[in-house]
Amino acid sequence: MKKEKATIHDIARKLNITASTVSRALKDHPRISAETKKAVQKTAQKLNYQPNHIAAALRNGKSKIIGIIVPTAxxxxxxxxxxxIEEIANGSQYNVMICQTYDNYEKEVATVEALLNARVDGVIASHGKETQNFDHFLKIKERGIPLILFDRSNDELEVSSVVIDDFLGAYKATEHLIQQGCRRIAHFTNTRKISIFKERLRGYREALLDNKLPYDETLVIESNLQLEDGRSSTEQLLKLRERPDGIFSASALSIVGALQVLKENNIAVPDQVALVGFSNETYTSFTDPSLSTVEQHSMRIGNAAAEIFLEEVNADQKKFIPQKIVLKPELIIRQSSLRKK
Amino acid sequence: MKKEKATIHDIARKLNITASTVSRALKDHPRISAETKKAVQKTAQKLNYQPNHIAAALRNGKSKIIGIIVPTAxxxxxxxxxxxIEEIANGSQYNVMICQTYDNYEKEVATVEALLNARVDGVIASHGKETQNFDHFLKIKERGIPLILFDRSNDELEVSSVVIDDFLGAYKATEHLIQQGCRRIAHFTNTRKISIFKERLRGYREALLDNKLPYDETLVIESNLQLEDGRSSTEQLLKLRERPDGIFSASALSIVGALQVLKENNIAVPDQVALVGFSNETYTSFTDPSLSTVEQHSMRIGNAAAEIFLEEVNADQKKFIPQKIVLKPELIIRQSSLRKK
DNA sequence: TTATATTGCGCAACCGATTACACATTATGT
DNA sequence: ACATAATGTGTAATCGGTTGCGCAATATAA
Structure with a gap:
């Protein structure tokens, strides 16, 4: 039953020509006659020939595969x-290999190793929360393989990156809360020193100050930003003598936790406490009230990253200067922050 | 800057031995002396040697990559x-290549082609909703490459599969609604003839009949089971002279739509209408009330599929008989179906 | 008509690791 | 002491495409 896979040599034999001619014919080489090309294509069809990418990859030193590293899909x-990424990549005959690190540092390092051994032509990655040491990414760079970081990037690495303007997103979100009448706005941020969270904190702070509101550190709560963290952070806020009347969270999950706790305590959202999160995850529109959030235009991030990759592989090794693309986020206002006037 | 990647030949040259010895030393071949092995390992380290999987793959005819095809990650x-799948696969030195079809038939066919050309050692797949023709999967089988289907499987294909007992899940869900006092239970099912949905419908039907409740076709609504479908289906139900007092949906998204519409119409959930969905998606616990659902133990499905794959690759070509693993689902009861007695 | 281009295809090396087979050396058995 | 076995390493082919170089045949130019 197992069909013997045909090679270009099989085709060549059948036509009494050489494998090199077949190879060229299949790639539409200008020096091959039209008849030969037609004949080759026909027999290729007949033999159910499927090119062996591995052989080509070995010879060319390029696998036509882009490795993607994400914490979780x-x-x-x-x-x-x-x-x-796929949208753009597939258009240029590239396939993607998606790897999940589950925010685990060891797994991330192992993944980079695996992709390197698989000889991917490029890597597009967003590193995990634990990642402090970037030697594994450096290794990719040293190999001369294009590396593009997105969302969570690292400026010291001197590689291209695609990020959103986290500062702006946070600024808009906070400003919106202020416009809705909030005067004591809390903020959930991450304990780690990841730049996106630092930027969001900065945006929050600036918006407050620009609107003559005090920046109060007791209202800034650090955590891992998961659901449970959102819950406990909110409980912590409720214990304050002066409770906040708004929360802007740097994550989507933690604001869900906040909403849960507020409802359990019969605190009206958005009237007593208005909420805005970050990242337009599916579930943010399923809660009651639905959650306002910062949309990151993730598809475009992927497009941009893939485009940079294509530029880099096609560029001369040395000439390429790392570029940083910053996309504008958008505030999506839903019920959790929209007070009736 | 671009480090020249070292090969076994570089190591060999440095030690005045041949590449074959290096190759053997690295693989801990019994006929290589301990000293040589040590020396090889040391210089491999020094030269920052990384094995070229592509070369090995070409030679061995195995890429050590499992292709995974899913509608969406x-x-x-x-x-x-x-x-x-990864849990099991990584333990055996396999890497995975995840491909998304977005429920698009053409993309699915192209993906199979791509994985075949990438010479994956096996494919674990769940086909898209559009898929009626399975020739592309047949092609995998004909190549002698292990193919394991999960969730959405196809019995005619005669390949191994891992599924859950959809009948049982649906039966349990429906029975639970009956126990909660529901007497007119509606069901959302898919228009396509996909077996999982047929089984869920059957489970629903059996549970009704076993409990002496009539099976009423006007309460069974076919749709694509997306959010909007859940909304419109529910609106349709509300127009009935005799409204249902419970809904069991074969999907997670559509039951969210149902909840939305019921709330908009001030119908109490679960007291007037109780709800149970299928698939324990994150958001099902974030709604208010939270949604009861059928947990599919998806991680175990992946484990089982990977295990079957390992058995198949290690088995003699012909000896392997396709096996079907059926896992038991579990009913998770949340607020949307739990009536206070 | 002779010189130069162009066209069409073959030859053979190559990518990097693997492995059957061969061979020399040393160890073990009787 | 001699036959046999075990040990350690080298030789060379192989996986399937790719491509620089070369050569002959034909086409174009001068």
Missing amino acids: DRSFFSSVVRG | DRSFFSSVVRG
Whole structure:
């Protein structure tokens, strides 16, 4: 039953020509006659020939595969980015190999190793939360393989990156809360020193100050930003003598936690406390009230990353200067922050 | 800057031995002396040697890559399955290549082609909703490459599969609604003739009949089971003279739509209408009330699929008989179906 | 008509690792 | 002491395409 896979040599034998001619014919080489090309194509069809990418990859030193490293594909944000990458990549005959690190540093290092051994032509990655040391990414760079970081990037690495303007997103979100009448706005941020969270914190702070509101550190709560963290952070806020009347969270999950706790305490959202999160995950529109959030245009992030990759592989090794693309986020206002006037 | 990648030949030259000895030393071949092995390992380290999997793949005819085909990774169910596969696969030095078809038939066919050309050692797949013709999967089988289907499987294909007992899941869900006092239970099912949906419908039907409740076709609504479909289906139900007092949906998204519409119409959930969905997606616990659902133990599905793959690759070509693993689902009861007695 | 281009295709090396087979050396058995 | 076995390493082919170089045949130019 197992069909013997045909090679170009099989085709060549059948036509009494050489494999090199077949190879050229299949690639539409200008020096091959039209008849030969037609004949080759016909027999290729007949023999059910499927090119062996591995052989080509070995010879060419390029696998036509882009490695993608994400913490998890199980999030609208990351899966949309992947989709955005695929859109562009497939158009240029590249396939993608998606790898999940589950935010685990060891797994991330192992993944880079695996992709390197698989000889991918490029890597598009967003590193995990644990990642402090970037030697594994450096290794990719040293190999001369294009590396593009997105969302969570690292400026010291001197590689191209695609990010959104986290500062702006946070600024808009906070400003919106202020416009809705909030005067004591809390902020959930991450304990780690990841730039996106630092930027979001900065945006929050600036918006407050620009609107003559005090920046109060007791209202800034650090955590891992998961659901449970959102819950406990909110409980912490409720214990304050002066409770906040708005929360802007740097994540999507933690604001869900906040909403849960507020409802359990019979605190009206958005009237007593208005909420805005970050990242337009599916579930943010399913809660009651639905959650306002910062949309990151993840598909476009993927598009941009893939485009940079294509530029880099096609550029001369040395000439390429790392570029940083910053996309503008958009505030999506839903019920959790829209007070009736 | 671009480090020249070292090969076994470089190591060999440095040690005045041949590449074959190096190759053997690295693979811990019994006929190589301990000293040589040590020396090889040391210089491999020094030269920062990374094995070229592509070369090995070409020679061995095995890439050590498992191709995974899913409609989308952006769902807890599929991403958990992938995780389950990775758990097992990584333990046996296999890497995975995740491909998304977005439920698009052409993309699915192209993906199979791509994986075949990439010479993956096996394919674990869940086909798209559009897929009626399975010739592309047949092609994998004909190549002698292990193919394991999960969730959405196809019995005619005669390949191994891992599924859950959809009948049982649906039966349990429906029975639970009956126990909660529901007497007119509606069901959302898919228009396509996909077996999982047929089985769920059957489970629903059996549970009704076993409990002496009539099976009423006007309460069974076919759609694509997306959010909007859930909304319109529910609106349709509300127009009935005799409204249902419970809904069991074969999908997670559509039951969210149902909840939305019921709330908009001030119908109490679960007291007036109780709801149960299928698939324990993240968001099902974030709605208000939270949604009861059928948990599919997706991680285990992935584990099982990967295990079958390993058995198949290690088995003699012909000896392997396709096996079908059926896992038991579990009913998760949340607020949307739990009536206070 | 002779010189130069162009066309069409073959030859053979190559990518990097793997492995059957061969061979020399040393160890073990009787 | 001699036959046999075990040990350690080298030789060379192989996986399937790709491509620089070369050569002959035909076409174009001068």
